[in-house]
Amino acid sequence: xxxxxxxxxxxxxxxxxxxxxxxxxxxxxxxxxxxxxxxxxxxxxxxxxxxxxxxxxxxxxxxxxxxxxxxxxxxxxxxxxxxxxxxxxxxxxxxxxxxxxxxxxxxxxxxxxxxxxxxxxxxxxxxxxxxxxxxxxxxxxxxxxxxxxxxxxxxxxxxxxxxxxxxxxxxxxxxxxxxxxxxxxxxxxxxxxxxxxxxxxxxxxxxxxxxxxxxxxxxxxxxxxxxxxxxxxxxxxxxxxxxxxxxxxxxxxxxxxxxxxxxxxxxxxxxxxxxxxxxxxxxxxxxxxxxxxxxxxxxxxxxxxxxxxxxxxxxxxxxxxxxxxxxxxxxxxxxxxxxxxxxxxxxxxxxxxxxxxxxxxxxxxxxxxxxxxxxxxxxxxxxxxxxxxxxxxxxxxxxxxxxxxxxxxxxxxxxxxxxxxxxxxxxxxxxxxxxxxxxxxxxxxxxxxxxxxxxxxxxxxxxxxxxxxxxxxxxxxxxxxxxxxxxxxxxxxxxxxxxxxxxxxxxxxxxxxxxxxxxxxxxxxxxxxxxxxxxxxxxxxxxxxxxxxxx
Amino acid sequence: xxxxxxxxxxxxxxxxxxxxxxxxxxxxxxxxxxxxxxxxxxxxxxxxxxxxxxxxxxxxxxxxxxxxxxxxxxxxxxxxxxxxxxxxxxxxxxxxxxxxxxxxxxxxxxxxxxxxxxxxxxxxxxxxxxxxxxxxxxxxxxxxxxxxxxxxxxxxxxxxxxxxxxxxxxxxxxxxxxxxxxxxxxxxxxxxxxxxxxxxxxxxxxxxxxxxxxxxxxxxxxxxxxxxxxxxxxxxxxxxxxxxxxxxxxxxxxxxxxxxxxxxxxxxxxx
Numbered sequence: 001x002x003x004x005x006x007x008x009x010x011x012x013x014x015x016x017x018x019x020x021x022x023x024x025x026x027x028x029x030x031x032x033x034x035x036x037x038x039x040x041x042x043x044x045x046x047x048x049x050x051x052x053x054x055x056x057x058x059x060x061x062x063x064x065x066x067x068x069x070x071x072x073x074x075x076x077x078x079x080x081x082x083x084x085x086x087x088x089x090x091x092x093x094x095x096x097x098x099x100x101x102x103x104x105x106x107x108x109x110x111x112x113x114x115x116x117x118x119x120x121x122x123x124x125x126x127x128x129x130x131x132x133x134x135x136x137x138x139x140x141x142x143x144x145x146x147x148x149x150x151x152x153x154x155x156x157x158x159x160x161x162x163x164x165x166x167x168x169x170x171x172x173x174x175x176x177x178x179x180x181x182x183x184x185x186x187x188x189x190x191x192x193x194x195x196x197x198x199x200x201x202x203x204x205x206x207x208x209x210x211x212x213x214x215x216x217x218x219x220x221x222x223x224x225x226x227x228x229x230x231x232x233x234x235x236x237x238x239x240x241x242x243x244x245x246x247x248x249x250x251x252x253x254x255x256x257x258x259x260x261x262x263x264x265x266x267x268x269x270x271x272x273x274x275x276x277x278x279x280x281x282x283x284x285x286x287x288x289x290x291x292x293x294x295x296x297x298x299x300x301x302x303x304x305x306x307x308x309x310x311x312x313x314x315x316x317x318x319x320x321x322x323x324x325x326x327x328x329x330x331x332x333x334x335x336x337x338x339x340x341x342x343x344x345x346x347x348x349x350x351x352x353x354x355x356x357x358x359x360x361x362x363x364x365x366x367x368x369x370x371x372x373x374x375x376x377x378x379x380x381x382x383x384x385x386x387x388x389x390x391x392x393x394x395x396x397x398x399x400x401x402x403x404x405x406x407x408x409x410x411x412x413x414x415x416x417x418x419x420x421x422x423x424x425x426x427x428x429x430x431x432x433x434x435x436x437x438x439x440x441x442x443x444x445x446x447x448x449x450x451x452x453x454x455x456x457x458x459x460x461x462x463x464x465x466x467x468x469x470x471x472x473x474x475x476x477x478x479x480x481x482x483x484x485x486x487x488x489x490x491x492x493x494x495x496x497x498x499x500x501x502x503x504x505x506x507x508x509x510x511x512x513x514x515x516x517x518x519x520x521x522x523x524x525x526x527x528x529x530x531x532x533x534x535x536x537x538x539x540x541x542x543x544x545x546x547x548x549x550x551x
Numbered sequence: 552x553x554x555x556x557x558x559x560x561x562x563x564x565x566x567x568x569x570x571x572x573x574x575x576x577x578x579x580x581x582x583x584x585x586x587x588x589x590x591x592x593x594x595x596x597x598x599x600x601x602x603x604x605x606x607x608x609x610x611x612x613x614x615x616x617x618x619x620x621x622x623x624x625x626x627x628x629x630x631x632x633x634x635x636x637x638x639x640x641x642x643x644x645x646x647x648x649x650x651x652x653x654x655x656x657x658x659x660x661x662x663x664x665x666x667x668x669x670x671x672x673x674x675x676x677x678x679x680x681x682x683x684x685x686x687x688x689x690x691x692x693x694x695x696x697x698x699x700x701x702x703x704x705x706x707x708x709x710x711x712x713x714x715x716x717x718x719x720x721x722x723x724x725x726x727x728x729x730x731x732x733x734x735x736x737x738x739x740x741x742x743x744x745x746x747x748x749x750x751x752x753x754x755x756x757x758x759x760x761x762x763x764x765x766x767x768x769x770x771x772x773x774x775x776x777x778x779x780x781x782x783x784x785x786x787x788x789x790x791x792x793x794x795x796x797x798x799x800x801x802x803x804x805x806x807x808x809x810x811x812x813x814x815x816x817x818x819x820x821x822x
Binding site: 389 | 604605606607608625626627628629630632634636638639640641642643644645648649652653654655656657658659660661662663665666667669670685701
């Protein structure tokens with residue numbers, strides 16, 4: 001027995017060492033060192049957020065108890081819990097933990113495997129933040145009622161255990177769904193829809209603000225008892241009842257919270273046990289019957305362009321059409337217009353939104369945002385190609401043609417989106433005037449080549465492999481992010497300045513003229529870079545292949 | 552007899568920092584040869600094939616394919632060669648037929664020809680039964696066959712294959728071998744790397760062996776046998792020649808790269 005425990009301990013030490021070596025070895029590259037710097041900055045931000053949050057939580061908890069309203073602690077517990085669960089999805093998102101399944105080849109006991117998974121979760125920054133905030137609540141409760149400190153500690157430990165297990169359970173199940181491409185894509189779409197629905201919260205709140213108060217009151221009356229039987233509400237109730245010296249009820253709430261912990265733990269156990277036993281999530285389907293009378297599938301033809309350009313264009317469009325998440329990203333501009341429109345309709349915010357003041361600027365603003373969304377693709381041209389980059393290098397086609405085809409695809413999408421945006425603006429804000437429309441198009445003629453030029457260079461100099469079917473941890477490289485930011489500030493600055501000038505003189509043809517001159521310059525720069533792209537791609541072939549073919 | 556070589560390198564060298572991965576390699580592959588390029592792990596095989604196909608720049612040296620300098624005429628060379636690199640170079644989110652169509656058009660075929668050959672190749676490779684299936688959902692063996700199909704869709708004169716039989720089942724391997732032998736019969740040149748020496752011995756007429764970045768042997772199988780036999784002390788008994796049997800490629804390979812392990816070195820704790 002002790003030998004087994006000793007072995008488990010040795011395995012844990014080995015796994016900790018492995019994580020440490022992975023971290024240290026990553027620092028060998030300059031990219032890893034940059035990542036370390038960014039991690040230190042992020043950790044600092046987290047530490048500030050954690051400490052600041054803990055102080056706020058502690059102060060609020062103390063105030064709530066001192067003022068005789070301990071039941072309002074539920075607000076704090078819900079805030080911590082929602083953050084604990086939602087933030088990891090937004091920040092680190094749906095990715096397989098690279099170590100956990102690999103560890104299964106070793107003689108790891110199930111208990112060790114379970115503990116390792118929990119340990120991974122415990123070292124997550126969000127767990128650190130959640131724990132610090134919970135500690136803040138504990139200190140606040142202890143400050144207001146020192147005698148209640150041990151009880152609050154017990155409740156908060158159960159609360160933290162629930163959050164930790166729940167987060168791990170959600171991730172374990174999400175991992176399972178992400179193991180297969182189709183479910184992965186469905187999850188991706190679902191994820192974007194959830195993110196988009198968050199954007200609707202403010203307009204909906206604004207909408208409800210306009211409705212009679214009793215209606216809102218009724219919703220609150222329904223929600224309060226419901227939240228009370230859920231873990232954050234139970235944790236708050238356990239402390240609140242303790243404050244009121246109703247220990248039987250308090251104990252009941254804690255027992256229910258404990259039951260939640262057990263149920264969630266069991267769900268996590270089911271998933272991890274399946275992983276531990278080596279579940280098979282193979283996607284290789286059985287061969288289907290050979291379809292009769294197959295017709296030849298002809299590739300696309302792009303009049304005026306060489307066959308390879310048409311072939312790459314077709315490939316890019318097919319990739320995009322098969323990427324639900326990416327397609328959803330592309331509808332964002334129209335969605336944002338709707339949000340702005342709702343916001344503008346809200347009387348309380350009517351004076352705050354700039355589109356409410358300048359509805360004639362809705363189309364230029366939406367067009368600018370559309371271009372911004374597209375940079376996601378244009379700044380990492382080869383990201384989705386992954387190993388296919390080798391095909392490009394082995395094929396007798398110049399990178400000039402390949403990049404041109406990719407830019408054409410992005411320009412085509414931009415054109416389509418601009419049409420949709422124009423229609424959207426017309427419905428939501430009224431028809432954009434002819435002169436504003438032309439000035440906006442001239443602005444795009446300037447801004448798009450600037451973005452494509454920089455995007456082409458960054459695609460060669462700082463590529464990053466992308467999985468079009470999934471989300472999270474697919475951040476562009478730091479260099480791309482910083483350069484992109486600079487370019488957007490420049491382009492946006494020029495656009496705002498020119499449109500402000502035109503509005504000032506009451507003549508948008510001034511903007512058109514200036515932007516067309518700038519477009520001439522940006523197109524020349526674009527062309528010059530495109531002509532150089534082949535030699536740049538050849539010079540950088542090792543980096544590109546190494547980065548994009550990375551497993 | 553000494554026709555201009557299809558593939559030739561002079562002083563081909565590649566460094567990765569301090570590591571000399573390929574050291575002054577002079578290769579000659581004649582037209583119509585089925586050429587096996589062998590070497591232990593890390594010997595420089597994949598680095599060499601990447602340089603020969605333009606996927607990696609040499610540090611120094613010269614590469615000629617079909618009489619054309621690869622550095623000066625990369626596009627013209629690539630038009631006439633087919634490549635299955637180490638990573639297979641596939642586009643995962645295209646269906647098999649779409650990928651082949653795409654490959655055909657990238658190699659300059661017109662739409663009809665690309666479509667027709669794609670359909671033929673899918674049938675030949677027995678990949679036609681799931682036309683809508685994305686490449687990313689293919690098994691490893693299926694991906695290998697698809698990569699091979701894409702490499703030959705334009706009818707290349709020279710074919711470079713990096714471990715083409717790795718992960719391929721016996722049936723598919725048979726299909727691929729038949730196709731490759733057919734290409735050789737029609738005058739193409741094939742340059743392949745493989746760890747499966749039996750396959751190389753059965754398919755290849757000529758072999759080169761690279762070890763620690765240096766070319767240590769090159770020639771027909773008979774020339775290699777003769778070379779190794781000449782270096783073996785008479786009556787040593789382990790060369791295979793003494794008993795009158797032909798040396799296998801494995802024996803040639805092991806002797807050339809000095810792969811035999813001292814018999815006194817064993818892992819006594821192992822079962």
